[in-house]
Amino acid sequence: MPSIAVYPGSFDPVTLGHLDILSRAAKLFNEVHVLVVHNPGKSPRFSSQERINLIRQSLDQLESKDSGKITLETLEHGLLVDYCKKIGAAALVKGFRTSVDLDYELPMAQVNRDLAGVETVFIPADPQHGQISSSLVKQVSDLGGNVDKYVSPAVAKALASRAKGGA
Ligand code: PNS
Secondary structure: OOOEEEEEEOOOOOOHHHHHHHHHHHHHOOEEEEEEEOOOOOOOOOOHHHHHHHHHHHHHHOOHHHHOOEEEEEEOOOOHHHHHHHHOOOEEEEEEOOHHHHHHHHHHHHHHHHHHOOEEEEEEOOHHHOOOOHHHHHHHHHOOOOOOOOOOHHHHHHHHHOOOOOO
């Protein structure tokens, strides 16, 4: 039976930190479903479909044998674990940068296991990407900074064309 994992998140937009976690997850599992999750509490910069397109355009940062294992989907409503059950995924993948991320993620991991027996595999961020977050990247881009070190060329271009306020 293939091992299937789901890598959920807002990905607004995807960063090189996310792509690093994705490529490492693709080495651990036969299939990885990247799931762009709609969060009613956030007003995203990019629509779900735009976020999917940006992830697709960024996959050339990965080795081709890894990108062949990756599927891109959106979850507009409903529980993450119901999506996992529907596709037969045994695990969720989450990246973490610091203990602050773990404090935020641990209750969700415990609830997801409690609800449906879905385990969460935590992958530590590479120190090279330890400071990157989607919100910081948006802020730097909005204020006219260069984000080429943090995102793919496709995402940098999309951010420049969707800048808010700043430069
Ligand atoms: O990239 P983010 O914004 O940190 O991702 C948060 C996300 C999408 C992983 C989180 O909001 C989530 O798990 N949403 C799914 C809703 C759900 O199933 N909640 C109940 C159990 S935690």
